[in-house]
Every structure is written in C-alpha cells, then in structure tokens.
Amino acid sequence: MIYLDHAATTPIDARVLDAMLPWLKEGYGHPFSLYVIGREARHAVERARERLAAFIGARATEIVFTSSGTESCNLALKGAAEHLRRKGHHIVSTAIEHQAALKACEALERRGFEVTRVKPDEDGLVHPDAVRAAIRPDTILINVMHANNETGVIQPIAEIGAMAREHGIVFHTDAAMSVGWIPIDVEKLNVDLLSLSAHKFYGPKGIGALYVRRGCRLQALIDGGGQERNRRSGTENVAGIVGLAQACECAEEAFRRGEPERLRTMRDALERGIRERVPNVLINGHPTRRLPHCLNLSVMGIEGEAVMLELDRAGICVSTGSACSSGSLDPSHVLLSMGRSIPLARGSLRFTFGRDNTLGEVEQVLDVLPRIVAQLRALSPVSEW
Ligand SMILES: Cc1ncc(COP(=O)(O)O)c(C=O)c1O
Incomplete structure (x- = not known):
C-alpha cells in the first residue's frame, strides 16, 4: 500500500506508542489522586503540557487538553463568543474552514450571533484586507484557519492577528493541518487561541489541545470536576496527552533533519x-x-x-x-x-x-x-x- x-490521519509513531503504553498499563492512576500512582500520572500530564507548550512557543498554563481538533475549535469559538456576548454579537470567519469551525459558527448563529464569512482569492488565500473590511464595531471574534486542510494553503495569520490585536478582537486559528508539519510559534502568529490535533502528526486519535493566551477568557463547554483550570472538565486522557507530547518531540526531530x-x-x-x-x-x-x-x-x-x-x-x-x-x-x-x-x-x-x-x-x-x-x-x- x-x-x-x-x-x-497519520499512523502512530512507534516512539509515541512506546511513550504511551506505560500509562495504559501500570500507570493507570487518576491524575487527581494524591497517592503515588496518581501523583505520577499528574506529573506525566504536566510534563507533557510543558513539552507541547515549548513546541508552539507558549507557556504551560496556556495549554488546555481536549479530545480532538474538533473539540478545540468548538471550545475556542463557542467559549470565546459566549464569554464576550455582552460586548458584541459579530464574528468574522472564512468560507474555507474545516467542518469543525464551520459548524461551530453555524451553531453560534442559531444562538443569536452574526457571522461574516470572508472568501479567499482564486489561490485559496484569505487577504488581511478582506478580513479588515469585514470588521465592525461589534466584532468580538475573528477566526481564520492556519493552513487549509484541502489545499494546504497557509494563510497570513500573523498579519491578521496583528490587525485583530489592533482592534482588541479575540483571534482563533485552527492549526490542526499544520502543527507538526511546519514550525508553529503562537507569539509570531499573534493568535489568542490555536487548535491542534495529535492524530494529524503521528500522535494518537482522540486527543487535541487548545492554546489559550494568558488573559483570554472562555466559557467552558464541558462542566464537571474542574480539570484543565475549569476550562475543560473530565479526567485527563493521560496516555493520549503523553502521546501528543511525544509526537511534538518527534516532529521537532523531523524538522531538525x-x-x-x-x-x-x-x-x-x-x-x-x-x-x-x-x-x-x-x-x-x-x-x-x-x-x-x-x-x-x-x-x-x-x-x-x-x-x-x-x-x-x-x-x-x-x-x-x-x-x-x-x-x-x-x-x-x-x-x-x-x-x-x-x-x-x-x-x-x-x-x-x-x-x-x-x-x-x-x-x-x-x-x-x-x-x-x-x-x-x-x-x-x-x-x-
Ligand atoms: C483543519 C482541521 N481542523 C480540525 C480537524 C478536526 O480534528 P479532529 O479529527 O481531531 O477532530 C481537522 C481534521 O480533519 C482538520 O483538518
């Protein structure tokens, strides 16, 4: 074949699987438990958080683990929009997003938000000027994917992010297609929120993450035990999280060679x-x-x-x-x-x-x-x- x-999707890297297996076998402790195997699981999660954060130029406290790229996009868009509801109702997105962001925006429209979808040019590029033209006084959120999952076209995210910042508008990018394939730095990209997914770059399926810039507030989608600093409840997928961090290390090594x-x-x-x-x-x-x-x-x-x-x-x-x-x-x-x-x-x-x-x-x-x-x-x- x-x-x-x-x-x-990608096959799981053998090094990723090796890193995960101990957390599916003997390392089954609950990361909230205070005895040794619980503390070890907590330590593994926090170490993985640091590794992922370093990989994308973030701080560990800015990483929220989720179940997928889809969940990350939903948490970013719905979470930010709902938190900012009192400030405005308008969202700028694009016509080329993955279903995860497309459908989240449609759901927000059903909840009373208004979405303007900016079109790309014939090469698939979304122009910063077109995004600027769509901004209104009541715009609270801009969403432009990093690289498109059909064409692979890389959008001018840093420029759009600078513009969003200039207007005081929260900016999310869906980087599920690009993380692990080209180096990504959230500082250089000027983003507040960035979604990624492990199975897109040799990690396991069912684990993703959302970068949330310090100071950027979100309403949680999933309430419960208060994991992930109350931003995403649910017992952490320890093996998946360790696998995601290992996939980042493998990607770094691939970049080096x-x-x-x-x-x-x-x-x-x-x-x-x-x-x-x-x-x-x-x-x-x-x-x-x-x-x-x-x-x-x-x-x-x-x-x-x-x-x-x-x-x-x-x-x-x-x-x-x-x-x-x-x-x-x-x-x-x-x-x-x-x-x-x-x-x-x-x-x-x-x-x-x-x-x-x-x-x-x-x-x-x-x-x-x-x-x-x-x-x-x-x-x-x-x-x-
Ligand atoms: C650009 C983009 N965003 C989001 C997703 C969804 O990620 P996941 O499969 O982890 O839900 C994908 C996967 O196809 C994608 O390509």
Whole structure:
C-alpha cells in the first residue's frame, strides 16, 4: 500500500506508542489522586503540557487538553463568543474552514450571533484586507484557519492577528493541518487561541489541545470536576496527552533533519510528473504558500471519487477534498469559494505525503495515474478527453 493521505490521519509513531503504553498499563492512576500512582500520572500530564507548550512557543498554563481538533475549535469559538456576548454579537470567519469551525459558527448563529464569512482569492488565500473590511464595531471574534486542510494553503495569520490585536478582537486559528508539519510559534502568529490535533502528526486519535493566551477568557463547554483550570472538565486522557507530547518531540526531530524539504521534493516531483503526463489538470492552491506535503489538483472531465477508487484498487490511498466530507459527493466548499466550477471541484484529488513515503512511490503513482485518468476519460460523456 502507498499511503498518501496524511492530512486525513497519520499512523502512530512507534516512539509515541512506546511513550504511551506505560500509562495504559501500570500507570493507570487518576491524575487527581494524591497517592503515588496518581501523583505520577499528574506529573506525566504536566510534563507533557510543558513539552507541547515549548513546541508552539507558549507557556504551560496556556495549554488546555481536549479530545480532538474538533473539540478545540468548538471550545475556542463557542467559549470565546459566549464569554464576550455582552460586548458584541459579530464574528468574522472564512468560507474555507474545516467542518469543525464551520459548524461551530453555524451553531453560534442559531444562538443569536452574526457571522461574516470572508472568501479567499482564486489561490485559496484569505487577504488581511478582506478580513479588515469585514470588521465592525461589534466584532468580538475573528477566526481564520492556519493552513487549509484541502489545499494546504497557509494563510497570513500573523498579519491578521496583528490587525485583530489592533482592534482588541479575540483571534482563533485552527492549526490542526499544520502543527507538526511546519514550525508553529503562537507569539509570531499573534493568535489568542490555536487548535491542534495529535492524530494529524503521528500522535494518537482522540486527543487535541487548545492554546489559550494568558488573559483570554472562555466559557467552558464541558462542566464537571474542574480539570484543565475549569476550562475543560473530565479526567485527563493521560496516555493520549503523553502521546501528543511525544509526537511534538518527534516532529521537532523531523524538522531538525530537514523533513519538510524532503516532503516538498516528493510533492514537487509528483506535481511535475502529473503536469507532464496527464493533460488538462489544474493545481488548486497558491503555488508557494502551501504546506510542503500537500498537493491538491482537479482532473478535468472526471470525478475525483472515481480516480480515488481506481487508485485504491492499485493500492494507493488518496483523498478527494477533506476526509470528513468524503463519503458525500458534495463538491468541495473550499474549491467552490476559490471560484472553481462545480465540475472542477468534483474532479479534485488531494495527495498528502508523510515520513514513510519515498520518491520511488511517487514514480509508482505516476506509472498508474495517467492510465487511470485516460480510461475514465474514455468512459466520460465529454468526448474531448
Ligand atoms: C483543519 C482541521 N481542523 C480540525 C480537524 C478536526 O480534528 P479532529 O479529527 O481531531 O477532530 C481537522 C481534521 O480533519 C482538520 O483538518
């Protein structure tokens, strides 16, 4: 199998699993218990908090562990909006967010908030000026994702964050797609809130975190025993938290050995090969402001789903659009908002590389993809393909 869908999820790193196992076996103490195994679990959680904080340039007290990227986005958006309800009712978000933020914003609209969704340009970039134009006197919250999960386009978060600060508006970014793939620093990004998810970068599923800048207040979504400084109750997922911290260490090590450059080389080789061997293909997303492991393209005249299924028969895993919306044949809302036509949005494929991929695998994909596209086009009602 050739796995080229690392933006959907990643395999767990062996070092992450090794770090987690003791906390699933003998280290089962409750982190609130005062006897030895409880204190050890508490110590493991706090050490992990420090490691994650250092990884993104934060303080340990600014980290809230959650169950997922989805929960982090919900806590950030609903928690901040509800806390600020008396100050204003307007939120600025974008048309290209992941379902987690999209649906949280829709829920906030049902609770009486107003949401303006800024569109990206045709390269998938959200312009700071467009965000500025959407700000109103009653705007309390701005939400712009860091890197888009379909195109990999990296948004100008630092500029938008500086603008939000200038206006005294709370700023959240969903960095689930980028944390672990490129270095992230919450200070440089000027964010108040940042969501991330462990399974997106070789950690376990079911654990995420929210960075909450000191002084930024949130209303909790989950009430109970007061864990996570009353911001997210529920007994901590000790093994998951330890795994998340270990995944950060593995990512740091990968950065040190130049993994982003290696990923970029493979991605560019695939992009070049497809351009040379498959006619009528359009690359989706900004040519340079893209995550190094991500390639999204539209194959004109055929459905991305059909190509994906044929690649699957050849043992190659790729995706069409975002993982959460595959299974539905709706065209990608991200590509539509970039001005792509419905047929082009339906013809989209996403390849996302990871640490185990090789240039040899790129060649294998390039061996089968042109044939699959030609066969599907021969069956397509549009004869010129
Ligand atoms: C950009 C983005 N945000 C949020 C999420 C949700 O993360 P999780 O799967 O941990 O709920 C994802 C996962 O697909 C994502 O890509």
